[in-house]
Amino acid sequence: MKLADLTQQASEWLRASGPSHEVVISSRVRLARNLAGMPFLSKCTPSQQTELEQRLRQHVVASDVMGNGFYVDLTAAKPLDRQMLVERHLISRHLANAKYPRGVAISADETVAIMVNEEDHLRMQVLRSGLQLDQAIEQINRIDDALEQRLDWAFHGRFGYLTACPTNVGTGLRISVMLHLPALKLTGELDKVFHAARDMHLALRGLYGEGTKAAGDFFQLSNQTTLGKTEQQIVEEFTQQALPGYIQYEMQARDALANGPERTGLDDKIYRAIALLRSARMMNSDEMMYLLSLVRLGVNLGRITDIPLQTVNELFLLTQPAHLQRFLQREMNARQRAEARAELIQKRLSDH
């Protein structure tokens, strides 16, 4: 297994197989950890950064937590490969663009990614399709335990795990789900959703996290505080109080649209979207996200029956700029990508 193989396969989280996958695309948990006796990354000397990367890489690779995975040295990786890993949600933009030694260990099915020398020394992530937060937490705790056999985490008796950013101090746990909320967008109820998230101290953000816009009705919902709560409390509040409300709210909006007086207006949008995806000769990312989002809604509502949900999910990823270039094995400008994107979409959608 190596980096170049990634574009040939679908990440586990795109399989649209998990629970509540109509609304919850994927579940993600992340732990932030730092080595005791070493400064945070931003305070490290270059030689300490190099030492950290070598030591952590060695232990992660030796620890067997990656299964049949591989390690990517991001300092040596090409910009296009780094961008591809960002698009696949396997590394952060921060890690992609950093200037010091750094890397990421990725399991073969891409459910596990361990970033070395991100803002914290280690950031471990489990990413799974649908609503699988409990399983993801179990899995990340096993990884944390395995690494703790080898490494000594910076831990404070009163505060908990110490992290570079205060918002991560405590459990170091961030949980998030990627939500598809097209009906709430269409019915103009997203504002309410944003208010509700704020009231529950949750963050609702665009597809690629902080500071990115919400593309094609996709949102990341995550907890904001990790201090003063146990893992158990954080997970329970998130999965039992907040999330079911969002899912139900979106499903009600879909039902109202699909069976109410605006039914024809909705069908019009859905059938136009699939027609454009199948016919356009040029398409930019924004339009693609907008149209695929409507098609995803159409598949979930049973309006479109000849395209599997997994194909739609995969297209979101395959048509991102870096994926497109890696998949077709040539560098392209925006105009060339728009043409290649349209062609790829057409081909994939006509295969079914």
Added chain:
Amino acid sequence: MKLADLTQQASEWLRASGPSHEVVISSRVRLARNLAGMPFLSKCTPSQQTELEQRLRQHVVASDVMGNGFYVDLTAAKPLDRQMLVERHLISRHLANAKYPRGVAISADETVAIMVNEEDHLRMQVLRSGLQLDQAIEQINRIDDALEQRLDWAFHGRFGYLTACPTNVGTGLRISVMLHLPALKLTGELDKVFHAARDMHLALRGLYGEGTKAAGDFFQLSNQTTLGKTEQQIVEEFTQQALPGYIQYEMQARDALANGPERTGLDDKIYRAIALLRSARMMNSDEMMYLLSLVRLGVNLGRITDIPLQTVNELFLLTQPAHLQRFLQREMNARQRAEARAELIQKRLSDH
């Protein structure tokens, strides 16, 4: 033959069979005539208006110039029927909305329409598909001669035929062509076209004449002055000097688009247009005009091969508001029309 049959047939001018029909949809010539010894319409008393309508109707019907046609008493006609005749270019908006006795005689193939009590006592029109101005002028002169056997036209030795509006005095002849100029629109060269028309004392207007906007890249080009020139001069200037330039200019622009670096951009527009027309569940008139215009271009460029040009031409007419309602035999609001329009377009385009 009667009014209700009109929606079941395609007007001759939609057949896309005449010369230069890629650019020239139709050719129209019109003569304005007034009876000697009677005031212009706007100066008539109500009883004079009634007398005029009865006398003119009688002579037109008896004259045999209508072939196998029929006369429509517009005072008795329903608003929807009057609107339908406007959409078919058989009467003017002015005549449709006037409040006094008036009517129109229409030949079975709709090439001839004689409006009674328009701005002038009689306005005779010949409308034919493609570039057939010479034939149209021959035909209208025969009609004029036939009616002159029965009626005495207001004529002045120095000015020529007298008309209600000074711009028609002289020959009373207006010639016009409906042009489809999508490529000049796409290449941003329409401004030049408008300037050229003004320099040649020609008027370039929207689809339904004065004061209407140019819908879907369709324009009416017509002569502006009729005084001080013979019929022959007017026709020669128009058909030999002005028109060939427009046709050539549009054809060059099409060629540049279809075979130049913007080729993919053009294909993108064309294939999106046909896809939307075949898939939308709601469509308003403006969008329909825009999309059908692109499809018409696509058919003419050989990009779309499974739809005859006549089908495209007919759809422009059949999907106009009044036609839609007469064809489906029910009154509809804008929203209902948008749904019915989308359905009708889809059906017509899938028949091929």
